[in-house]
Amino acid sequence: MSERYDFLFKFLVIGSAGVGKSCVLHQLLNNKFNDDSTHTIGVEFGSRICNVGGKSIKLQIWDTAGQERFRSVTRSYYRGAAGAILCYDITRRDTFNSLTDWLTDAKTLASPNIVIVLCGNKKDLEAEREVTFLEASRFAQENEILFLETSAVTGENVEDSFNKCAKSILTRIEAGEIDPERMGSGIQYGDSALRQLRSTNRQRNVTPTIEDKCKCA
Numbered sequence: 001m002s003e004r005y006d007f008l009f010k011f012l013v014i015g016s017a018g019v020g021k022s023c024v025l026h027q028l029l030n031n032k033f034n035d036d037s038t039h040t041i042g043v044e045f046g047s048r049i050c051n052v053g054g055k056s057i058k059l060q061i062w063d064t065a066g067q068e069r070f071r072s073v074t075r076s077y078y079r080g081a082a083g084a085i086l087c088y089d090i091t092r093r094d095t096f097n098s099l100t101d102w103l104t105d106a107k108t109l110a111s112p113n114i115v116i117v118l119c120g121n122k123k124d125l126e127a128e129r130e131v132t133f134l135e136a137s138r139f140a141q142e143n144e145i146l147f148l149e150t151s152a153v154t155g156e157n158v159e160d161s162f163n164k165c166a167k168s169i170l171t172r173i174e175a176g177e178i179d180p181e182r183m184g185s186g187i188q189y190g191d192s193a194l195r196q197l198r199s200t201n202r203q204r205n206v207t208p209t210i211e212d213k214c215k216c217a
């Protein structure tokens, strides 16, 4: 049976090597910690459906390698991403210090409108913390991105991070700030019937509302 969803969003998981990107994604997809994670080579892929704001959204998620030597490969996957989960490790200040570079890459290679959720991962390692919650939330505020601390071990806030990103994209679509039909928006409608509705409406010169679109999907 084919999956039914209202929208499909393309997401990236980015951040320095070893911050826990693959473990965060594994926790999201399998509800458990992968204690055998190795460095990602290039990119890996996963998908799942989440329900936010009364809509069903398929997340198509690209987990990128953080190691510098794969940067040219991973950069080629940024194009057309609607959202990014930007991870650092709360126990390693160097991973926090490189966030500005990751942000620049996301905005220039994906889209200036990309919705970014900052995840301070390894929240379970409180005793080894090097980056405070407060300074990270200030950084997020200054850069107008969302922020959560997560743990791929306990699962805390993992699902919330992806949901928060999806919710924010949805809100911006509904507010007319993001146009899903723009080339490279990283967003697709969920059903071919929608395209039919749009072309019918276009012939009638009617613009479908988001409600029409979702009813149809």
Ligand SMILES: Nc1nc2c(ncn2[C@@H]2O[C@H](COP(=O)(O)OP(=O)(O)OP(=O)(O)O)[C@@H](O)[C@H]2O)c(=O)[nH]1
Binding pocket: 015, 016, 017, 018, 019, 020, 021, 022, 023, 024, 034, 035, 036, 037, 038, 039, 040, 041, 064, 065, 066, 067, 121, 122, 123, 124, 125, 150, 151, 152, 153, 154
């Ligand atoms: N304590 C703790 N360890 C974690 C957490 N997330 C990941 N790890 C550990 O951190 C290490 C790196 O995790 P990965 O998920 O492979 O890191 P990555 O960011 O995908 O690394 P690259 O693929 O090289 O970019 C592994 O040893 C994990 O077991 C977490 O939330 N808490």
